[in-house]
Amino acid sequence: MxxxxxxxxxxxxxxxxxxxxxxxxxxxxxxxxxxxxxxxxxxxxxxxxxxxxxxxxxxxxxxxxxxxxxxxxxxxxxxxxxxxxxxxxxxxxxxxxxxxxxxxxxxxxxxxxxxxxxxxxxxxxxxxxxxxxxxxxxxxxxxxxxxxxxxxxxxxFFHKPEYIEVLSKSISEKLEHVDYEHLLFSYHGVPERHIRKSDITKSHCKIDQSCCVTPSPAHQFCYRHQCLKTTDLVAKKLNLQPGTFSTSFQSRLGFDPWLQPYTDRTIERMGLNGTKKMAIVTPAFVSDCLETLEEIAMEGEEIFHEAGGKEFTVIPCLNDRxxxxxxxxxxxxxxxxxxxxxxxxxx
The missing domain is CATH 3.40.50.1400 (Rossmann fold)
Structure with missing residues (x-):
């Protein structure tokens, strides 16, 4: 059974x-x-x-x-x-x-x-x-x-069409009546060494601007590649224009290098650079939790407002849609x- x-x-x-x-x-x-x-x-x-x-x-x-x-x-x-x-x-x-x-x-x-x-x-x-x-x-x-x-x-299932379809729909529904200048895809962060340890080829992952877009068997277990791929597929699905969206990583711990750019610094930089209205989605999670409800929706908004931003729109996780x-x-x-x-x- x-x-x-x-x-x-x-x-x-x-x-x-x-x-x-x-x-x-x-x-x-x-x-x-x-x-x-x-x-x-x-x-x-x-x-x-x-x-x-x-x-x-x-x-x-x-x-x-x-x-x-x-x-x-x-x-x-x-x-x-x-x-x-x-x-x-x-x-x-x-x-x-x-x-x-x-x-x-x-x-x-x-x-x-x-x-x-x-x-x-x-x-x-x-x-x-x-x-x-x-x-x-x-x-x-x-x-x-x-x-x-x-x-x-x-x-x-980061790249499966049916998942991308539902994720894209959840984003478009939330932003349909929201005026925003930039959409930030924020994923849970991991230490860079995790990426290298998960590299089954033991040589592909360089964590640079090229390895994640160069075909490799390593991508089957590469968290960074899969995050960037999710962003790319959703952006294409929603016809997002270059410069209107980006990817970042949240929740680092300790002093070792983690995947960058960091979400909190990205939010702050955008506010300081004049972005007044931004939206944020967290596709590493399918259920809202401490990291989405407190770290992003509360702390993230505080950072944005302190940096001069005005409107901070948080897109819920898929939850039980x-x-x-x-x-x-x-x-x-x-x-x-x-x-x-x-x-x-x-x-």
């Missing part, structure tokens, strides 16, 4: 600093998030970050927390329910970090008689710290607890009916 496991990042159980600290501990101690030797990661996370960051992060969560709970969890649950209403296969929901564990999600499907699972990491672009850590953890759980399960993971539900349901049904990975994973 087939079943589907939707997987997103996760969230603290509450905005209490203790719950936030517990969540950050699990998240930041993941070797694919902070990819340094264990002793150094433990020193940085347990010795420094967890003694300073939980209170500040708790305050940020408090700014965006809904009465139903974490926006990311609530939205993901709504998405799960809508998909379940449209397909006959069981749909479970899990988070990579936090109390809604991958093990619980897999066990829920097993308890329903499922022995063939399609794991859907809810990330359009592949990255070590998102898709890869989910795939690795699921594989570990399969070996230890669920050896009987057959598992297929949905590859990155009906057309996005239809896309996911279509991929699931193709997998269910055909038994072919190519039905959902054509590159």
């Amino acid at each position: 087939k079943g589907v496991l939707l997987v997103n990042l996760g969230s603290p159980d509450s905005t209490d600093p203790k719950d936030v600290k517990k969540y950050l501990d699990e998240f930041l101690m993941d070797p694919r998030v902070i990819d340094v030797p264990y002793w150094l990661r433990a020193f940085l996370v347990k010795g420094i970050i967890l003694n300073t960051r939980p209170k500040k992060s708790a305050e940020a969560y408090q700014r965006i927390w809904w009465k139903e709970g974490s926006p990311l969890i609530v939205i993901s649950a709504r998405l799960q329910q809508k998909i379940q209403e449209k397909t006959t296969v069981p749909i479970a929901l899990a988070m990579r970090y936090g109390s809604m564990t991958l093990k619980k999600g897999l066990q829920e499907l097993v308890d329903k008689g499922v022995d063939d699972v399609l794991v859907i990491p809810l990330y359009p672009q592949f990255a070590m710290a998102t898709t890869e850590t989910i795939d690795v953890k699921v594989d570990e759980l399969k070996k230890e607890f669920f050896p009987q399960l057959q598992i297929t993971s949905l590859p990155a 009906d057309d996005w539900v239809e896309v996911l349901t279509g991929w699931i049904d193709s997998w269910r009916i055909t038994d072919l990975k190519t039905a959902i994973a054509t590159h």
